[in-house]
Amino acid sequence: MVINLESVFNSEGLSLPVDYSLDLSSETLGSEKPFVYPVAVKGRVFNHTGIVEIEAEASTHIIYPCDRCTAPTDFDLDVKINHILVTSINDENNDDFMLIKSYMFNLDEIVIEDFFLSLPSKFLCSEDCKGLCFKCGKNLNEGPCECKKEIDPRLAVLSQLLDS
Ligand SMILES: [Zn+2]
Ligand SMILES: [Zn+2]
Structure with a gap:
């Protein structure tokens, strides 16, 4: 989803709700395609004293084989998405700020990036799985x-x- 943020950047106090679902069913994890359920993205983009931020949560449910015993296991995934959005940037290497070109914010890109960066490094059916x-x-x-x-x-x- 692409949102036009011109109104948010130009009006202090304005808040745009974000509530949609993202289809990641063609994305792979290991050799699996576990994203059979859509990813629900809920939150808002808001202008607080001239600073524009996105504050959202992306959640879904997957069934994925345990890394040790391979048993199919249910996992709830909830990823927080928090970024400060800017329309110009002085330091290209500053990761704290996300550059929005011509006010067009491609939400899917950032949700997918944050989502994959936040996935657990190991999927275990239980902490003490014997494998x-x-x-x-x-x-x-x-x-x-x-x-x-x-x-x-x-x-x-x-x-x-x-x-x-
Ligand atoms: Zn296991
Ligand atoms: Zn044995």
């Missing part, structure tokens, strides 16, 4: 696998020595 056995592939959250019973051959020799 899969790297030998037999069993999901260790469902109980131990048989592999653990195998004794290291060096230890087997040692236990024989101790027995005799």
Whole structure:
């Protein structure tokens, strides 16, 4: 969505509501396309004593495989979007301000950028997920696998020595 912000930049106190949904269903995460539900973007763009800001929240729900055990898991994603918008900038390298050219604000671009920057680095079904056995592939959250019973051959020799 592109919003024309000319009126907001020119009137102190003015606030424009933002309430729409963004389709990210073609975006990938890893090898998945988990954004089956639209991303709800809610908030406002407002002019407070001559400073124009966006203050919004982008939220959606995804089902994504746990990084450790691969079980499909539900995650709620809520990303805060806060930026100061300016129509001219002195220092191009200042990330605090977002340059809006000709008052046209492409909201989708910034929502997508903030959304992907804020995604968790790991998706886990639970903090203490035990993952899969790297030998037999069993999901260790469902109980131990048989592999653990195998004794290291060096230890087997040692236990024989101790027995005799
Ligand atoms: Zn897991
Ligand atoms: Zn195993």
